[in-house]
Amino acid sequence: MSIEENLKAVRERIAQAGRNPEEVTIVAVTKGFGPEVCRAAFDAGLRILGENRVQEAVAKMDAVQGPEWHLVGHLQTNKAKAAAGRFALIQSVDSRHLADALARVNVEQKVLVEVNVAREPRKTGVDPAGAQELLDAVAEMLDLQGLMAMGPAEGDPRPAFDELRTIRDEAQQRLGKPLPILSIGMSGDFEVAVKAGSTMVRLGTVLFGPRPR
Secondary structure, eight states: OOHHHHHHHHHHHHHHTTSOGGGSEEEEEOTTOOHHHHHHHHHTTOOEEEESOHHHHHHHHHHOOSOEEEEOSOOOGGGHHHHTTTSSEEEEEOOHHHHHHHHTTOTTOEEEEEBOTTOOTTSOSBOGGGHHHHHHHHHHHSEEEEEEOOOOSSSOOHHHHHHHHHHHHHHHHHHTSOOOEEEOOOTTTHHHHHHTTOSEEEESHHHHOSOOO
16 A cells, blocks of 8 residues: 555544544654655655654755654754754653753754653653653753653553543643643554544554565
8 A cells, every 4th residue: 555545544543533633643753764755755745754863864854855853762862962953843852861951952942751651661751750840840941842652562552641641631730831742652552542632643654564674
């Protein structure tokens, strides 16, 4: 199937999950794919592309004009200078140290705080117990737009997604500002995420097929 057909199928699945597809932003994760796939994705109507690594993303940004670029992978503090200002949204802020490094470059950088609601050691993200403290700090340093998380590797992801939404709702009330973005849901669990209130899904395989080795 073509990217256009896959995108149409994704939007139909979002609708079947009980949401208006217009209310759920799709970030097409192009990690591992070349500029030609990025260009084809944009031509198919995918306006936001997500990358995991700064160096790979910057090379594609130079080759493909038009898309909005998000950093969805873990960002090391020593790469903050290269990332700040280059991405429309950095979705993976998981420490005060990283937020401070980004703020030293660009205080207007839009970011999400990543929370490890799956509580899995191999996943990045702040522990849920420390999420509110980090959200408070990031809101003072950068343009905080919301939260991001990955579901658990096994089992029902709904409890983790519900917990992230609760953390977001509590933060909105305490900070007195909207945090409109709830970035949850990937190719294997985006329908569950949509039902849990996701406003943004990060999709790769379901749009492009298996990632090249």
